Amino acid sequence: MPNKSVGESKKQGALDHCEHTGRPAYIEVGVTLTQMRPTGLVNVRVRPDNLAVESIRNKLGCDLPTVPGTVESSSDCHILWIGPTEWLVTMSSCEGSVASEVLSAALAEFHAAVNDVSDSLHIIRVSGEDARLVLEKGCSLDLHQREFRPGRCARSVIAKATVLLHQTDDAPSFELYVDRSYAEYLWRWLEDAASTLVGVKRQE
Amino acid sequence: MFQIDCPFCGPRWQVEFVCGGEAHIERPINPDMLSDDEWADYVFMRTNSKGMHYERWCHIHGCRQWFNAARDTVSDKIHATYRMGEKPPELSS
Amino acid sequence: MKQQPYRLPTGGRIERNRPISFVYDGRPYDGFIGDTLASALLANGVRLVGRSFKYHRPRGVMTAGSNEPNAIVQLETGAYAEPNTRATQVELYDGLTAASQNCWPSVGFDFGAWTSHFSDLFPAGFYYKTFMWPRSAWMRYEYFIRRMAGLGSSPRVPDPDRYEKMHTHCDVLVVGSGPAGLSAALAAGRAGARVILVDEQNEVGGSLLEETIAIGNDPAMSWANKVREELIALPETRVLLRSTAYGYYDHNLVMISQRVSDHLGLSERSTDIPRQILWKVRAKEVVLATGAHERPLIFPDNDRPGVMLASAARSYVNRYAVKPGSSAIFFTNNDSAYKAALDMHAAGMRVSGIIDVRSDISGSWAQSVRDAGIPIFENQVVVATHGKSGLKGVSVMKLNPSGDGVDGVTQRVHGDVLCMSGGWSPVVHLFSQSRGKLNFDVAKNCFVPGTPVQASITVGACNGSFLLSDCLREGFLAGTEAAKNAGFEAIVPDLPDVQEPELTEERAVWETPNRLPSGRGGKRFIDFQNDVTSRDVELAAREGYLSVEHLKRYTTLGMGTDQGKLSNVNGLAVFSRCTGHDIPALGVTTFRPPYTPVTFGVIGGRDVDHLFDPVRKTPMHEWHVSSGALFEDVGQWKRPHYYPQDGEDMAAAVKRECEAVGSTVGIADASTLGKLDLRGPDVKKLLNWVYTNAWNKLETDRCRYGLMLGENGMVFDDGVTTKLSDEHYLMSTTSGGAGHVHQWLEEWLQCEWLDMKVWVTNITTQYAVAQISGPRARDLLAELTSDIDVSPQAFPFMSMRCGTVAGISARVFRISFSGELSYEINVPANKGMALWRALMSCGQKYNITPYGTESMHVLRAEKGFIIVGEETDGTVTPMDLGMDWIVSKAKKNFLGKRSLSRSDIIKSDRKQLVGLLTDNPDYVLGVGAQIVSQINESPPMPMEGHVTSSYYGPRVGRSIAMALLSGGLKRQGETVTVWDRGNIVRAKVSSPVFYDRDGDRMNA
């Protein structure tokens, strides 16, 4: 049985009415699905020249990752590479409006775009020894530990939803950033995918 | 389903991409100076090559970058992908 | 336990301690776990398993695998029914129910068999020739033909099973777990590569499952199982059994259909575990070890039940412990029949003799056969088979000295099984699908893989290597090489010792010589499933067919569910003889996926029911649901269509909603409209490029409507863009258009205008949007905001204000799609519901009325506002829409501009947007109704336009329509005729603006 925990949310989120379905599974599925509360999420567009990177480092204490598919992290912030001029900044200590003010200030001198996207993204955490198998039912990324590790991120497609995927630990745990309008679909899809791994799990 | 080597993200499956058709078609600088035929040539006419074909792809569900690819339309082998602004590699099919 | 008269007392790989029962054609039988349906039927002495497709001839089991043309059965009934399964591949389970197909009323007495007696009426191409005259009768013929040629019946109820899909990557994918595949997987697995070994059977082994030769010191299957255990113990290796690699696609993508629970009884299955899984495997390297299929020989009545492939007979004896009959006759051109004869002899079956087209047969196989006392009929052929519904014996004659005819007298050989072997065809299907070309190997009489086009290696019998030791050696080498190519250090494992006799040369024979020409005597089948005979191929050649692809379609050779696995090369050989072109020159038809049929269920996977497609919902969705809204699909979005009250129908609800907007205030959820954030010093420049109008003079906080054209001059999106500051704009797009427009802007910015400094960010779902519209909209807004001056002077039409609405930080746009005083209030999505509730509760005193997309469309149509995708269809220019006013004359350049002066675009008879007012003001035209210039009794009629939008307009009190009409802009006042679903309707051409032409209401 997959574990599903619904993160407490006082806000009006797209996932609020999704509940456990309690589907029986015939082999143990080692995965936990969790809805996480997004805090400050900011989309940043800028050319990553030295001055811009430095300015962000000074304000956030975190580097802007320039290697494709990587994440830089500090105590309360992750910066996820989306594209060569695009990042998602997550700040756990403040709301999106505050976070975007911080970043706007950091990039005031640059040709940059800073957008609060806290309300447009949901985060679903998929964690546990079978997390890869559950994701691979709908995702064509190679998530094998030889190819994908904690600190890596990738924007891709899971089932029929575009997702920014971030591996956070070796459990393994993946945090999926998904547009709010696709979040319910993705949650239900993940619940379904996590309900059985018969035939999918490698024979022991 | 192809596997396409995004010049930024590396090899990804075709579902993440959209194809934008033939590459290296420059927009005429002064469309007003062109005859109807010349303009139609830019807007409508494409080489539709059998063999090596240079085409534009966008990693729409990935890094959102447009880039170019040299694909053999007979074997569907993608011989090279390269970033916008880069010169196409010399290839023979 | 009932008797299984043909079951051998010992041996085989069946589980004798697990007896099970099954039902075939309504009769109960017994078998064992480990049987296939075919082996269990044979064990029970059931030899007649079907009727052929065209002539309805009785047929028996011919093979022991995926190449079976005859034993095609309907499995189960009701929801679990599955037609066209091969009994030779169906694993027997307790309670299995199956029925023969293609016969009515029963397999023993078949009504359609009369066709056999009139077979001259059914030559090659008979569909084309016979049933095309008179043309009008084809429908009647087709009904009967389809009934008679029915390939089973599909279930009529939803599929109860669960199906899954998996995406996976590996270093080395090995297809086939025979000796070559096992060795390849072992070599690559030991190197540490990620290996997937896939096999269609329920256990590894392939040909080893019926092999009697030892590998090293072990029986062959002990070796195979040791390898399997070692592979399973490796952490990065996976063995997929009951899994068919059915398609080899571009860039080393191999599709595999895994049957997870097909072998379980229906009571053991569950909707919570998958029946089948579709694996999409992207492999760095592929090793094809797909084996080979034995070929039949072509001779008269070679389809009689009891005639089977020698290898199949061997498989039934060795693997399933089943005697395919009581006494066996062999007919061959190569050594493999000798192996089978010896195994059957060893199992205690009577072997009447081996008829071999070769002469002076020597070699150790022949020696062993002679030692066993089995007679060999050298240099002889079978010229006839005997027995009515089952084989009783054959007639044999000597070949003449030149080998192209027969001599002397016929001799009768008795037996109830005829085991034939015409040599072997490598299973090159996957290789061919990978776009590899095939070469004809003249020495081996078969097509073998040529140079691979993708990263693949072929090994073993698939490569034309038929000796066990060669299979092992090639497998080890290929596995090692594949692992190396994938970046691993690998060493070739030591080759185990294999003692096997050398093979003697095979003699190339296809259709064996006979005393009668091919049209006489019994039918000589090439394609058993499709009833194609050598005579059909001769006829096609005589009629001038030269290409094998044409031959295939004309004769239907190789077009059945078996895809010509048995018939392909034999058909070519006969065609080659008839045309005088040799086989390599003729080439082969293209092998296409799937290798064996794949269920629709597994192709669909979990994309069913609520997971079929994402349903996108706005932040206020739950409110709409609880308020009784009915929804409309707009792309993937669910939008409220209308909100019926107290049994209202749509017309009544829409009328009420529109009247509320016209008289007090309505509220609509506009969250789905696309929103693109544009930033940078060059935004204005970008807007001037992508919109037809000029953007230089737009002031901060003001909004402007724009039309976007493709380079062909055709409208592809529209929307309002607002200037937030000098370097910051917000562009709105149509619902669902944001992605497309975003991509369009990025394409130009990234590919053409690399210097332009603009960032585009799609922020559509960051905001919830409530649209309030109607004469009381201002009063309502005023009550909920203290920091926005809503007076008409302070907040004019087409402007934007930031402030607080209902305590929520908001951007308020005064724009209108309804033609009334209207505001669009944008707040962060998580606050959308709070905003909506505040507006509803505060608006109560104005009788605030929620309205849906239908009313939105009615309101905008009354105003003559276009909708991209309704009034436009990719062939409509701004001029066609009468919107010249939005096309800047001053701008030198913008996307699509040059196209607007192309000769075709400036023609005066183009279809142009007009309004239509029907003579009867209550008649609402159908969308798509055609405006015709002449009425005929029935279509076709000369068409000059069509209706694009049509509604009853509550605010104008009559029906209204918009239409694209040839030369319409100059035809105002004219009366036109509309052909509308059979009605002839008269309508007057008018302006498409029906309501408040001067815009006083929305400007108020």
Ligand SMILES: [Zn+2]
């Ligand atoms: Zn990319």
